[in-house]
Amino acid sequence: MTAAAPVRRGQLSPRAKRKALAGWAFVVPALLIYAFFFVQPFFYSIYYSLTDWNGADPVKQFVGLGNYIKLAGDSLLWQALGHNLIWVIIGTVSPIAIGLLLGVLIWTGALGRVLFRTIYFLPVVLSEVVIAIIWNWIYHPLFGAVNQILRGIGLDHLARGWLGDPQTALLALLMTAIWSYYGFCFVIIMAGLQNVDISLVEAATIDGANGWQRFIHVIVPQLSHVLTMITAFTLIGGFNVFGIVFVMTQGGPGTATQVIATYTYRKAFQESQVGYGAALSMVMTLLSLATSYIFIRLRERQEQ
Amino acid sequence: MSTSLRHTRRDFLRFSGGLSASILAVACVTPGADTGTDDTAGEPAVEKEQILVWDQFGEDSVGVNEIVVKFNEAHPEYHVTREAQTNMRDILKTSLDAGAGPDVMYYDTGPGFAGVLARAGLLLPLDDAYEQYAWNERILPIARERASFDGVTYGIGNELEIVGTFYNERIFDEQGLAAPDTHDDFLAVCEALKAQDIIPMAWGNQNKWPAGHTFSVFSGNIAGKDNLAAAISGELAWNEPDFVESIQIPFVDMVDAGYYNTDINAVTYDDSNLLFYSGQAAMRLTGSWMVDGYTNPDNITDPVGFFFYPSIREKVIAPPAGLGSGYFVGRDAQSPEGAFAYLNFLFSDETIGDWLEGMAMIPPVRLNADDYSISDLLRFTIIEIQQNAESMGFNIDVLTPDNYNTMMFDGFQEVIGKVKTAQEQADDLEAAMQEAIERGTVMDITP
Numbered sequence: 001m002t003a004a005a006p007v008r009r010g011q012l013s014p015r016a017k018r019k020a021l022a023g024w025a026f027v028v029p030a031l032l033i034y035a036f037f038f039v040q041p042f043f044y045s046i047y048y049s050l051t052d053w054n055g056a057d058p059v060k061q062f063v064g065l066g067n068y069i070k071l072a073g074d075s076l077l078w079q080a081l082g083h084n085l086i087w088v089i090i091g092t093v094s095p096i097a098i099g100l101l102l103g104v105l106i107w108t109g110a111l112g113r114v115l116f117r118t119i120y121f122l123p124v125v126l127s128e129v130v131i132a133i134i135w136n137w138i139y140h141p142l143f144g145a146v147n148q149i150l151r152g153i154g155l156d157h158l159a160r161g162w163l164g165d166p167q168t169a170l171l172a173l174l175m176t177a178i179w180s181y182y183g184f185c186f187v188i189i190m191a192g193l194q195n196v197d198i199s200l201v202e203a204a205t206i207d208g209a210n211g212w213q214r215f216i217h218v219i220v221p222q223l224s225h226v227l228t229m230i231t232a233f234t235l236i237g238g239f240n241v242f243g244i245v246f247v248m249t250q251g252g253p254g255t256a257t258q259v260i261a262t263y264t265y266r267k268a269f270q271e272s273q274v275g276y277g278a279a280l281s282m283v284m285t286l287l288s289l290a291t292s293y294i295f296i297r298l299r300e301r302q303e304q
Numbered sequence: 305m306s307t308s309l310r311h312t313r314r315d316f317l318r319f320s321g322g323l324s325a326s327i328l329a330v331a332c333v334t335p336g337a338d339t340g341t342d343d344t345a346g347e348p349a350v351e352k353e354q355i356l357v358w359d360q361f362g363e364d365s366v367g368v369n370e371i372v373v374k375f376n377e378a379h380p381e382y383h384v385t386r387e388a389q390t391n392m393r394d395i396l397k398t399s400l401d402a403g404a405g406p407d408v409m410y411y412d413t414g415p416g417f418a419g420v421l422a423r424a425g426l427l428l429p430l431d432d433a434y435e436q437y438a439w440n441e442r443i444l445p446i447a448r449e450r451a452s453f454d455g456v457t458y459g460i461g462n463e464l465e466i467v468g469t470f471y472n473e474r475i476f477d478e479q480g481l482a483a484p485d486t487h488d489d490f491l492a493v494c495e496a497l498k499a500q501d502i503i504p505m506a507w508g509n510q511n512k513w514p515a516g517h518t519f520s521v522f523s524g525n526i527a528g529k530d531n532l533a534a535a536i537s538g539e540l541a542w543n544e545p546d547f548v549e550s551i552q553i554p555f556v557d558m559v560d561a562g563y564y565n566t567d568i569n570a571v572t573y574d575d576s577n578l579l580f581y582s583g584q585a586a587m588r589l590t591g592s593w594m595v596d597g598y599t600n601p602d603n604i605t606d607p608v609g610f611f612f613y614p615s616i617r618e619k620v621i622a623p624p625a626g627l628g629s630g631y632f633v634g635r636d637a638q639s640p641e642g643a644f645a646y647l648n649f650l651f652s653d654e655t656i657g658d659w660l661e662g663m664a665m666i667p668p669v670r671l672n673a674d675d676y677s678i679s680d681l682l683r684f685t686i687i688e689i690q691q692n693a694e695s696m697g698f699n700i701d702v703l704t705p706d707n708y709n710t711m712m713f714d715g716f717q718e719v720i721g722k723v724k725t726a727q728e729q730a731d732d733l734e735a736a737m738q739e740a741i742e743r744g745t746v747m748d749i750t751p
Contacts, residue, residue: 056397056424141567142575161570164510166721252512253569254718269394271707272420272745 042285048278055274067279077280079255080263083170087177087259088238088291094178096230099185100223104215107193117190121183128180128243135176136248139163163249166256173257177244181237185230192226193219228299232292239288260284352383353639355646358396359410360629363388367662374658375649382642393417400426400634407637408646413450413461413630415747416706421632422453428633429456433644443651446693447668450702451630453747460647463628464666464689467517467591467699469613470598474606475502475586483609487525487616494563497586506585507564508576515555515716516701516709517624518589521613522550524622524697530750532622536703538737538746543730551726553616555719569717580604589613591699592685593628596664599679610681612688622697625689627668703747705740708733 012020049067051060071077102120106113123131138145141161150159162172196219204218220227242261245251251258251266258266260280268277361368365388372386389395392411399405400421411418421427434440434448434457443460451459476482479500484490494504509515523532527546534540535547558564565571565579577597579585581604588594598608612623631650633643649655651669659667660676666686673686689696701709711732718724724732740746 054420054424056401056420056426058401058424139570140575141570142579161567164567164570164721166718166723249510250512252510252714252717253721254714254723256721256723266710270710272397272416273707 045278045281048275049282051275051278052273053275054272055268056272060275063275067276070276071279071283076255076258076263077260077283080258080260083257083259084239084241084287086170087174087241088235090174091177091181091238091241092231092234094174095182095185096227096234098178098182099187099189099230100220100227102182102186103189103193104219107190107196117187120186123180124183124187126180129247131176131180132244132247135172135179136163139172164253166253169249169253169257173245173248176248177241180244181234185234188226188230189223192223196222224299224303228296232296235291235295236288239284239291260287353381353642355382355384355408355637355639355642356406357384357386357408357410357646358389358392358406359386360390360392361388361410361663365663367658367665370662371650371655371658374654375646378649378654379642379645382639382645384646397421397424397426400636403636405634405636407634407639408643409632409634410462410629411459411632412702413459413627414702414704414706415453415745416704416709418451418459418630418632419453419745419747422456422458426635427458428635428637428640428643429458430460430633430644430647431457433647437644437648439648439651442669444668444670444693447627447630449749450627451632459630459632460651461627461630461668462650462665463593464668465592465626465628465699466612466685466689466696467521467589467624469587469589469611470580470594471587471609471611472580472583472585472604472606473609475583476609479586483611484614486614486618490614491561491563494558494561498562503565503579503585504563505558505565505587505589506576506579507568507589508571508573508579509568509717509720510570510572510575512713512717513701514573514576514590515720516712517591517699518554519550519712519716520624520698520700521589522554522616523547523700524624525613525616525619526550526553528619529622529695529697532697532700533749533751535737536698536700536746537748537750538741539750542733542737543727547733548726548730551716551719551729555716555729556726559720568720577603591624592682593665595679595682595685599664599681608681610684620695622695623692624699625693625696626699626702628665628702698749703749704737705743705745705747707743707745708736708740711736 048060050062050064052063052066053060102116106116110116126134139162141147141159141164144162146162147159150156160168162168200218200222201214204214209217240261241259242265245257245259245262246265249257251262261284264277264280264284267273267280357372359368368386372384375384376382387406392409396405396409396411397420401424405426411421418427430451439460440448444464446464447461448457450461451457471483475497479496479502481493481496484493497504507514507518523535523546526549527535527544531540531544531546535542535544541547559568565576565585571579576585576588577594580588580598583604583606588598597603612621615621631647633640633647637643651667656667656669656671657676659665660671660678660682664678664682666682666689671686673683678686701712704712715724715729715732719726719729737746
């Protein structure tokens, strides 16, 4: 029987080393895939954004910050950015508010909880393209459900080509996005509500707090982590939105629903300006990152 | 417990490794579904030269699939595999650049499409193949001209087409109307139809591109063929008064007069065809690619007639004519000779009937329409193209650079939606053309 060799502080024991190696063995393949499919293209995109390239020519002409300087004077970019901001604000607040409201209503003991949860979550399992096609039919100017209902209740003057009217197209798209996303918010909030301390709610009730006060001052603060996560997701999604817009309006009518992602696609693929498109995608990435970072930092500071 | 866990990990790794090795081994020895070899029993297998073709006809296109089968049967040394691509514009450049593209591709002929590939050196020049197969004797000059860039020919344009007005003959007869001879007559026809609660013209522009054809019709008839060619070539400004009027009449005046269905920007191209099929609309301004649909009794039982949009202020009309797309050969084609042979076969006597009778598409060859069993409407279209080839105008969007096209498509939706005036759109078109001139993507089509 021999005594085990002493392990110096800071040194790993052979057993720990084996465990660490096994850990790396599991992590490295995923890391390589991540590096190959995400990190590498990201750095390539940065490089392309500094070139004037049509996507086919063997020569990528280096233009330095030329594309970024051009971006500043591109009125279509600013218009698209404005649409993204509208999308981020309405498209973030609405599904979370609806999800929260429905979640709390059902959490408080509504009958048929499982049924409602299934119904509300249903849109989340549909792909964006399917959702876009369904809503294209709903908004259809000739025989869509929206116009049929309006005509049916005598509001003919309100019936219109929702996706073809510059005044209504963006809001119509947002309605679709909200419908497709509130179910996700609802389910996550429902999960968060399982951890709400009931005794605090009961204490607030005994102290005379009404329903609204209990909701705002007792329940919502306990959901802060869940709400932070959903909001961060939604903010990023708001800047990256593409599928619904592309399938339903292609950014139209005209440029009334053009967002940064569809504008990037148009420049890079339809107009063969890959360098400029890459610069646009960098702007989109920076906006998503910056907004999410600022939001999460603010939340953390508030909690501290 | 921990021992058991360690064994489990090892077992897992052994199992994974074994499974991977097995999959690799099986993959190495299992033959593919179609090896493209001639494996006739008793004879040594002959390795066929593979030709991968990408086109945009749809996977189930019976006519094109039939041509491929015929080619493979007639050419035992080659094997064509056809793949229908719905997003060719997104993937073709990257695929060719990466050396993973098709050998033969059916792609848009404009300077913003095949022109970009040609200038990047991704396409094979076909001048020698034109000589080798004597295509000049068979194929119409326009099919070569439209697929040539900087003096070099890279392809064969296909799908000859014209744009004009299809009309429901039953409705016209019932209303006592006749095909109009002048623009004023046309407006009178629209008024008469409108008075009977019939939509004069079905138009869906949600897809954006249909407006490009409307603009092609009016600018050809108002500015004339030569001026239009000069504008496409960047030699005449797009904000000249004739072009402003070519925007004002169809996109503002006729919209305001109620000569189209409502919600033009929200109705798709297919839905506007439905309005025409159902008899709710009496006319459609579109291209001859719809002949097949308009003569199909499953779609419409009423007889359909055709006239070119009539003369405006007694000017000579120049109805748009052009080519849909074209066949090109990739620079890295595995078998250039096989690719040329396939192109030759596509427009040979053996396949003309497939294009005409099977797909109602007009191939770019000299032909006698009476030799084929086709609809009167298609026969009429062929004869018109053959007789009036010299006076025909242009489908603008297949000749103009891509940034011009996006400005054209977005801008016309804005004009229809009253976001922009005709003059503003004309100014924007000119600005887009100037940008394209700077980028060197303009095609010179002046004589």
